[in-house]
Amino acid sequence: MDTPDRAAAQQPPASRAEDSPVFSFINNLSPIEPLKSAYNANSLQGYQSINITSISSIFTSPHDNVHKETRLAKSSLGEISESEASAGGSKTNKPARSSNAVRLFACTSTITQETHTVTCSDVADPPTGPCDLAQPAQFDNGSPDHNTTPCHGVRSDLKQDKCRKLDAVQAVKNTVEKRKCLFSTEIQLLDGGQPVNDSDDVLGCEWSDLISTTSGELLAFDSTMDDHHRGMHLAAKNAESCGYLLSKLTGDSEISGRAHPSASGQVYYQELVMGEDQTENPQIFQVGQQTISTEEIQDNIYEPNGCIPLDYKVESQQRGIRRRCLVFEAAGFSNTVVQKETVESLSVSTCKGKSHVQTQPRGLRGIGLHLNALALTPKGKMASQDHMASGLRPSLAEKDVHGKFLSAGENFPNSGGELLEFPMDDCSAGGFPVNDHVSSQSVSPQKKRRKTDNGDDGEACKRCSCKKSKCLKLYCECFAAGVYCSEPCSCQGCLNKPIHEEIVLSTRKQIEFRNPLAFAPKVIRMSDAGPETGEDPNSTPASARHKRGCNCKKSSCLKKYCECYQGGVGCSSNCRCESCKNTFGRRDADSELIEEIKQEGEQTENCGKEKENDQQKANVQNEDHPLLDLVPITPPFDLSSSLLKLPNFSSAKPPRPSKARSGNSRSSASKATATLQSCKSSKVAGSAIDEGMPDILKEADSPNNCVKTTSPNGKRVSPPHNALSISPNRKGGRKLILKSIPSFPSLMGESNSGSAMNDTDNTFNVSPLVLGKHCFCLCR
């Protein structure tokens, strides 16, 4: 509807066509066709767009897509937008969507401003939730590449035009306007107000042009209005990371100019993200101006989404996935919806099941890092963490509902798009950093929640209280988690804020340089992700393990002082703890060795054995199966006994970071993997991963590969589980996670690892937690 008009306005030719009856006709048709196309044309693309991880296609597609999209965008976008609008038009987006959309907006908006391309606000439409399916189709229509395209539909262009028309025409307008409102600039523009500098220009010819070119790519997001607005405001406030983006959106042309700074933030993000993906988006950051490559945008957008799971499966694919995710988000699919579809499609396509993906509407991008730290922590400190990303997202995250979700680190590269969104619920999202200063204001309540409410403890959301480290050291939970400090934090002299992105980033890099795994999750939980989702064996770590063992002496590994305990995993050979009583499972080196041996022998049979604390073992062994299933991974449980040991790890290879870092560790890992592989047989791939991976990872991987079975806790899980399929840990973990985190974390992790994480990291990135969560959800 609107789109056509707008399109016409923007693009004379196109618009004309649009105006024509034919156009209308097409529009009508488009919705349907798109679907077909989506599905048909490329199952891949279609899937991808959906969620599917089809990776290769995805990756490749982006560029192609972009072009196509751009093209399409002009012509088709209008249509699409229309169709979407029509479809969704009536409806406001669902909240969930909105949230996502919002994020997208933020990103897009910013982008658009800078680039002048499009604003996204309206895009929200896509989500328009009405049709999950429809949307995809739409996307497809718009652009074969669905991935990117979906968003396109929404382009600011369209929006503007739409707005105009809408103003004249429809009730929809309201919604639209709202959307627009999200981004003040756009809105203004639409209204005719031109508060925004850039907008003005843009509005003119440029919009069309820009839009056509870049915008096409740009995703239109719809933000569900209210939420978006909220988000926007928040963002504006927060401005730091995302804030600037928002601000831009809001119409500050200046901002765009400023963009650089903000851009810096973006850059940072890019770096992080890009680091992985750089190839794709090198352009993007060119400083403010330009547009952020659609991909990035998409990425950003997507990341938030839960798409991650897909990524999960295939690392390389991840992006594609992300994008896809973005699309979905853009599409505004409710997570659920998307998930459904995606699931179906995905399952069909490549997916390996990434059920979680589905479930996860929102990924946790930031995963990587310290999710474990935050998330894992029993209390639910879950924070999402992406590195820095969090900063970016904040606004977005906030937007959602009460800001319940904060995406912490969407942007963070590490996450590589892995940004995790955390449901505020848990941590109150608060976790995320995001926003910081400003946000704090608005958020404060949340923060309170976080601290008090959230977690079981109330601490869950609690943030750091650094005094001397300026929150730029691993001492700082936030920093370690890869998130910006936010209100909840009681830190002093904090530099871990979006404003100081550069510093944060550089510091982070330094630390990573020193210790590549520094930001990797301390504990990797394999089981969760992989098994349950069934997804990626590769990426997912099979069992959780300590990145490096604890060194507890007095706490007996029974207190949170113990990282293992805190992470809900049993101690492993890597641990140097004394008088270990880790309830999750403890492994002595000797026992491990023995186990390994056994495992080797058994693995063939069962693939693994469980070991456990001496005492626990007895108990556990019996249980394994039953207990495992029943038992929540969560630490507290005695399950520990049940915990399986990882076969391989055995020995003590100290999972030294160095090894892991170097990625060399493999040998041992390889062994483990081998065994694991044998277990699973199927996936050896893990081996490769393993190679790259640190021991921990390996372990994780192996477990994954072998089985979901592997419990998160490496130790716990033993390959044998495979049979069991589920390690207790997982379950436990899942359960816990579920509460805390509603949505699945996106798999972002992989891609994400972003800055912090390297390849190996990436693996880590996928936060076990998340995975676990997903898994958990799925399983249940």
Add this chain to the structure above:
DNA sequence: GAGTTTGAAACT
């Protein structure tokens, strides 16, 4: 809320 304990991180 203040003080103590604890163990990781950082430093040498």
Add this chain to the structure above:
DNA sequence: CAGTTTCAAACTC
């Protein structure tokens, strides 16, 4: 790489 110091979380009162 090992030992020491610094730091902030975890814990206790």
